[in-house]
Amino acid sequence: MSSDSAGAAPRSTAPPQSDSHAATSQPPQTGPAPTRLDRLWGRALGTPARLRAWEIGAPAAVVLLAAVLRFVNLGWPNSLVFDESYYVKDALAMSGLGYEATWPDGANDQVNAGVTSGYLTEPEFAVHPPLGKWIISLGFLVWGRADPFGWRFAVAVCGVLVVLLTYLIARHLFGSVVLAAIAGLLLAVDGQAITISRTAILDGPLTLFCLAGVGAVLLDRRWLRRRWGERMPGGPYPRPWARPWLISAAVLFGLACGIKWSGVWFLLGFTFFVVFTEVRARRRRAKEVVEPVGVGERAGLVERADGVGRVAVGGILTAALMFVVAGVAYLSTWAGWFATSGGSDRSWAQQPGNAWTAPFAWVPAVIQSFVHHHIAMYQFNVGLSIPHGYQANPLTWLLYTQPLSMYTRTTSVSGGGVGACGASVCHETAWLMANPVIWWASVAALVVVLVRFVLRRDWRLGVILLGVAAGYLPWLLFLNRTVFQFYSIVFEPYLVLGLALVLGMILGRRTDPPRVRMFGVGAVGVFLLLCLAVSAFFYPLWVAAPAVTDGFIDLHLWLTSWRWE
Template sequence: MVSGATTSTTGPIDVEPRGSRLDDWWGRLLSTPGRRRLWYWGGPILVTLLAAVLRLWNLGTPHALVFDETFYVKDAWTLLHHGYESAWPAESDPDFNAGRVNGFLTDPAYVVHPPLGKWLIALGLGVFGATDSFGWRISTAIIGTLAVLILTLVARKLFASTLLAVIAGFLFAIDGHAIVMSRVAILDNSLMFFALLGFAMILADRDWHARRLAVRLDAARSSGASPDWGPVIWWRPWLIAAGVAFGLAAGVKWSGFYFLAGFGLYLIVVDALARRRLGLDAWFSAAVLKQGPATFLLLVPVSLVVYLASWTGWFVTDNGYYRNWAEQAGNAWTGLFSWVPSVWQSFFFYQQSIYNFHVGLAAPHPYSANPLGWLALIRPTSMWYDSPATGASGCELAPCSQAITSIANPLIWWAAVAASLYLVYRLIRTRQWQVGLILMGVAAGYLPWLMYTERTVFQFYTIAFLPYLLLALTFVIGLILGKRSDSQYERTRGLSVTAVFLVLATVLSAFWYPLWSATTVPFWFWSLHSWLSTWV
């Protein structure tokens, strides 16, 4: 079943293909329970398999550390050996690329991101070894593939539509930014994955909590007694799961805490509105003063514990960076906090150092991209480029190009941004809960970066909120497809527009895929992709 848009604040988007000549075909296709089950599970599985092919094909090319792989792959390898990230000699990349991978030192390396993302990369290294570039990237590719499946399932729950879910998953599967970030061993894909898991848990909690509020209120009204809200307030397992997921996201990169903060505020607002819809007295104060503190305690401490657990290797070894800082003369805290164990003093000092590094980072970089230009896709990141000679790497006649450019499918990206801007208007006009939830994902991933427009940041950071842009686009596609009461002409027009869009998006992905996958192409073909001067 697929659903169409309504202006209800609680109902699903409904896009069942009725009211057009497609009815007969669709009805025959899903005419039996078995076929409906096949569509229910087969659609998400198919787009996930498509994502796997696009992410795993020729994954080991190039056999060279790409962009920030020079940090994270080597850090992951030393984590496996030492339990902490250790240093490498200067200019060690050529040796590592050539298979001489054990030249690391015992001295600790100064790293400015938590270890979890590098431990995930280390899983691939542990299986395939550090001499296999496929092993460098396989963990990230699997994570990116699973993210497509999760987004598909999230979209189905959000829109009550398998069709829209499959469309959302398909767009994620073929988008170039998602493909590239799944084919290079850097951290941001893992950040996106865990934040999306947290989003899924928040979505599950919404229904769970609303149902329990209603059941408790109905029971109290039937008995004439005052409702006991304690169990409803404190027993929210999906919220605890969300805390775990956001803690894992922060264990990859600190920007995972943006999602924790954003959805924490979102939950307070949603809980207040749920109480108001049920006609409860003092709904606002109850949400803020009772449910608010409970939500904080269910969500934030769990996230912090998970974040701290990601540093286990640093805690249980003795040679991590700043590991013994507090034991050096003159460094230990004095006064009120002198009782804090030295390891924790060292840890807090390290965290402060990381914060200072991030807020002060303003080093020039040719692919630095101001966050103000991210939504317009002004400066995508070139991860890697090579010009193979004739006869090398499949180049039949030079000049040839090999590139890994982390640029989204332009049609999908710009349409998704436009859809998100429309959703801002729609939220003001209709206050649909789906719209608010989607926009919170976009806001948590994007808005905090507007505080750091002077920092050295990159367009590829946008992978963290790409899933929510795609959900916004899918929501608008649902509106275009129409609802059951539309006329045959309206339904046919909506289906035609959607089909044309999806075909064009697919053609563009095929056109761009060589530049997402380091495929050897003639230089003139590479040049055809320089639509804007800032894309070079």
């Protein structure tokens, strides 16, 4: 815990002045700590060197733990699991041809046996954009194409970076190393985050780019505050194209769309956040009285720059710039499709009867084919409704009633023998599900965050709620589509941020009555230990190692809906 107001919810809408001077990371200037524990902690961080070591050591420890849980034995299971059957094979073909290609029957067995060049030249209809598969292929450069470790390496890196970004965003929002470390720790040990990171599918990279885009939006807000509010008080509002973090956010959201189209909801949601906060800031500044400095028209300049018309135009320009930059970034992910001639629908417009007629006959054939391919992708994704044993209705996601078994191998020893698990029948299973304690506590905390936001209108809480909304609410429009619980990974970091905030409220401040303070510290400590214990308990089922018995599996089936065949 920190030496003073560890974890207390933010009381103002202004971001911390400096992370190195966060109130929860240095001893206060008003009197001794009221509890012995706080006094000891204050002494432990009593010098700048120790404080700096804590600020560096806490995230380093969290990231190291995340890396260990994701990289150790990453090559197991040593075969394609679940949707790796699509994305690893697509990545293999793309690394050789530049586009997704079809594979012959029995291709999974060939790839599992190390034969990774058996793809054909005919295009495979890809239902998602290419970037996620290009990211998977990066692992081939380091570990080779035939090694399952190489298939998953790049996605595991994305998973570790998600934990790091969650820590950094929490530090930015809350100004507390303690709360940031708690947020990073909870995501580091969560089963859904671990299993997604250890599987070569698209949702891990998607989560990273969406989260990085949100982080860039927050940095843009801080950049504006420092440049416009402190260095240039009363000056003209910076042009959107002169804001480096805004451009970075748009690029990252565009790249997220280049992994899965669901990234567009983060682009829309956080573009709204940027424009809304910008308009509020400019209208607020327009009402301020600025004293003349050197030039007697200084006050008039502020009023003209922030008039109603200019504010509206400024907001429109900001939104338009974000969409244009994101669109360019998205198009760049299709470079392989444009550069080759064999991709899915690449030559559609050249086929008899397909080319557009007047008034659009002038459109280049490659653009016509590109648009047609996107229409086909859209129709597939919207209309996908194939019954699946593990599909989960989005209405039940927050309850986490339907996890998914990605891999199961059962071995048995006849004649009364004993297998590796100590019984005659042993199972190795990779179960894609969250730590239930972390998940359910995060959902409960989300309610607290929502109520607190309604009462206080704190923009930090709005960021958390917007992250959840962008990742979750759009799926409620597709209740008839075949979807899975693990799609929720894209908004899980924001759930964890909300949980960290509520745990900070329970921790309280060093100025609280000693009994209240010690109760809060004890309650949070017990909760974190419980989360770690549950993660250790479920870990063998998340990574398919070691082999376990039927009885061990039964102990983990807390809900009847968790059972799988």
